[in-house]
Amino acid sequence: MSSTGQGKGWDVLDPQDRARFEQLVLPHLDAAFNLSRWLLRSRSDAEDVAQEALLRAFRFFRGFNGGDARAWLLQIVRNTCYTWLEKNRQVELMTEFDEDLHQQSSATPETLAIAGDNRERLARALETLPVRFREVIILRELEGCSYKEIASITSVPIGTVMSALARARQRLQRALTQPAQQEAPHEL
């Protein structure tokens, strides 16, 4: 809880902390990179931001209370990504999250199976989702996080995670089966 480590940087960590960091946090670098890559939609930006997040995590490591290290790290990664987006691509954060779903997805398992067969198309559809929908899909489907973990990473109640996931999936289905209307990221 306390953030005693936030002072001068990583030199304040003793060798034991350093070893613990290496043991508990560093193995989740792939998760950190993957989340950044999908939130920022760019591998090179993700490299910078994931690195920054790892260094930040190291600095705050004394505040880590020994729970789920991956969730703890991903929370920092997510915050670092959002800060970066605010600074560099503010418009992406303003995409309306609470948009009502008047349009019902016409997706059937068959049309989805065809549309979803193409990695590029799927990746593009995913990238058209507002970042708050995209992140729950990434955390759930790629990272395999539980609702509880997603709730703690994104700092929202579990109920919100559930409804965000439900709506994110509907939107992704729509984006896949109606590509023409979804080509632009900000179709609202």
Next chain:
Amino acid sequence: MSCDFSGTLLHAYLDSELDAMRAAEFERHLETCRDCTATLGAAESLRSSLQRAQLYETAPAGLRKKIRSELKITATGASSSPVAAWRWLAAAAAILLVTGVAWFALPHFGSTGPESVTAAEVIDAHIRSLQAGHLTDVTSTDQHTVKPWFDGKLDFIPPVRDFMDEGFPLIGGRLDVLGERNVAALVYGRRKHFINVFVWPTKDPDTPIHPPGSRQGYQWVHWRHKGMEFCAVSDVSAQDLHELAQLFIQSQ
């Protein structure tokens, strides 16, 4: 979306986030609701597309190096030998990831012989057990009923204790198979959730309770004590599992 269930509840079901009772309830509902059946089919199809597409992007090797050097973590750094062993494991896991093998940080519990058990098997066994009618072969909260039940069914006697007073009531036991060997599965309750504790004999020395691992929303802890190997797995918190593991160790 005309059915109330097709919103969040359906997704919680898809994500295995419902407890056994509510999942069974929803399955009954599915039998009569065409809306939900269609929505669930589409959601499952989307999930398998996402998985087939292999969208997960692992960190470039250069990034790992850069971070390590920034953190001044080097092979000859200030770390003790168990950490070096861990680093080797982490490196092995990273190689597995790079080669595209779906795997996770803990390669094997126990020795690497043919009888070793993987975390994936443990989680599969746990999920299997939650399907209707699979949880227990012998259902009893009485340790003196559950323990003798194993007698003659296995080539070892698992330690069976009820921890009702500590908040982990014994629900029963069953036979299961992990890594091609028969194991005892002890089932405990924790609030409305179930915990499977898999037990099998080992010749390896005792180990402390292994730091928890987690995958797909399930957590597990692993330990060896007095010639027995244990793995507890559940969707309850890692702290709860740790607490149960400690109760086992203290009671033996």
